[in-house]
């Protein structure tokens with residue numbers, strides 16, 4: 424299967440949803456969201472989920488979707504519902520041919536609520552299932568920093584298509600990450616990149632604004648010959664991964680640069696394009712299980728760019744276990760050539776803690 428149509432629909436749908444999230448952010452920044460309004464995250468999440476699921480369902484009506492949100496609260500909160508509908512109604516691509524590919528605008532507010540609710544798949548090992556995170560990295564989104572609109576298609580439990588829209592990353596793949604890449608007030612004109620991969624066909628990037636137009640550009644992870652010069656990424660939120668374990672691992676690896684702390688799957692995209700090298704996500708709790716929508720697209724994009732992605736015990740991320748990664752703990756992503764070395768140090772540090 425070439426998954427050409429799926430990739431095209433996913434890219435355009437992510438682009439359209441990203442435009443909506445930007446609108447919400449700017450309304451917040453301008454102060455046009457009234458005090459009584461819900462958080463921009465809530466508004467953006469629902470709106471982006473509606474636009475993406477509507478596009479999937481109009482092209483692939485039998486596919487299932489695992490989405491983060493469901494609409495029951497919206498059916499009760501008419502104020503919020505109307506506000507989201509205004510936004511969804513008013514967001515379309517400027518390219519009408521591309522908009523047609525997505526199935527055009529959503530027909531009514533009730534169709535919008537139904538689209539949101541269609542993200543209720545239980546996931547699993549059989550069939551075609553999309554995993555959607557409409558706004559990944561909510562803290563980053565709120566501060567005008569890094570966040571991502573994330574969409575992946577799994578077929579019988581394997582990720583076949585992955586798309587990440589990162590509205591606040593630089594377009595240029597060659598801009599190396601620095602320690603403050605994830606905390607800069609990066610919301611400004613001229614930013615935004617879309618990463619995309621199909622299983623067996625490599626990973627690409629292009630400006631988020633030119634989706635549907637120009638060519639995709641192939642991306643590759645950087646080869647790391649000297650770990651002391653390597654850059655590693657981790658969550659900005661200390662609650663999402665163990666900064667102390669990651670710092671111990673980095674220093675054992677000989678990494679000398681400070682970590683790049685960044686919200687969202689923008690980390691996967693950044694290492695896939697060679698702007699950084701390694702992504703470490705060591706669990707902070709024994710009971711938390713990662714959600715499939717937080718990793719599916721990034722996992723494929725990194726692997727297709729020449730990387731390897733496992734959990735902290737060296738197991739491939741297993742997306743066939745339902746809505747969560749039930750059989751995995753943490754994430755270790757690195758170029759294939761050094762992944763086993765990185766993993767051995769991860770295991771050493773984790774063993775030493777026992």
Ligand SMILES: Nc1ncnc2c1ncn2[C@@H]1O[C@H](COP(=O)(O)O)[C@@H](O)[C@H]1OP(=O)(O)O
Nearest residue numbers: 560658659660662663664685686687707711717
């Ligand atoms: N204890 C935790 N460990 C790991 N990830 C978490 C934890 N709590 C929340 N998350 C998830 O981390 C994701 C963001 O990752 P990052 O730190 O890389 O930006 C969010 O989608 C969030 O899920 P949720 O949206 O359910 O809170």
Ligand SMILES: [Mg+2]
Nearest residue numbers: 556559560717
């Ligand atoms: Mg998320």
